Amino acid sequence: MTSHKIGFLHPGDMGISLAAAAQKSGHTAYWVSAGRSAQTRARADEHDLLDARTLADLCAACSYIVSICPPHAAEEVAQQVAAHSFQGFYIDANAIAPQRARRIGLSLEEAGADFVDGGIIGMPAIKPGTTWLYLSGTEAEKVAECFSNGPLETSVLGDEIG
Incomplete structure (x- = not known):
């Protein structure tokens, strides 16, 4: 299995649990410290996430970016990533409506991301069988592989976004 650099926006309790699952699956987890709280920094340090410092540096360093943020911020976060012409895999793991997911997906794909x-x-995924990450999109299988070990369960629903 290939090891990937995966960026997490942003490592709250749920984001940290996804980062830990990626690490247990052999990947390196990154985060962005710019504009984040001391509490977030402590959480990221405790779980050995590497600090990319800025979103631009995260977009340049990582082949995968996972967005886990409050639903109201999902589009803004995606727009910020698209503005950096991110060329990797962007996973929107936020609780948003299918129409918003399709809109976000279109803007990121136009910028060059999958x-x-x-x-x-x-x-947050602490023990197996309690937390599921459902994925859809043409590259969903590749994303699921990033979380193949650890307590997070994944399920690929199909190719259609939303």
């Missing part, structure tokens, strides 16, 4: 829609069911 978009995968995700939905998380459950609390």
Whole structure:
């Protein structure tokens, strides 16, 4: 299996659990410290996430970016990533409507990224069988492989976004 650099926007409790699952699957987890709180920094440090410092540096360093943020911020975060012409896999794991996911996906794909829609069911992944990441999109299988070990369960729903 190939090891990937995966960026997490942003490592709250759920984001940290996804980052830990990626790390247990052999990948390196990154985050962006610019504009984040001391609490977020402590959480990222505790779980050995590497600090890319800025979003531009994260977009340049990582082949995957996972967005886990409050639903109201999902489009803004995606637009910021698209503005950096991110060319990797962008996973929107936010609780948003299918129409918003399609709109976000279109804007990222126009900027050069591969978009995968995700939905998380459950609390932060601490033990197997309690937290599911449902994925859709043409590259969903590749994303699921990033979380193949650890307590996070994944399920690919198909190629259609939303």
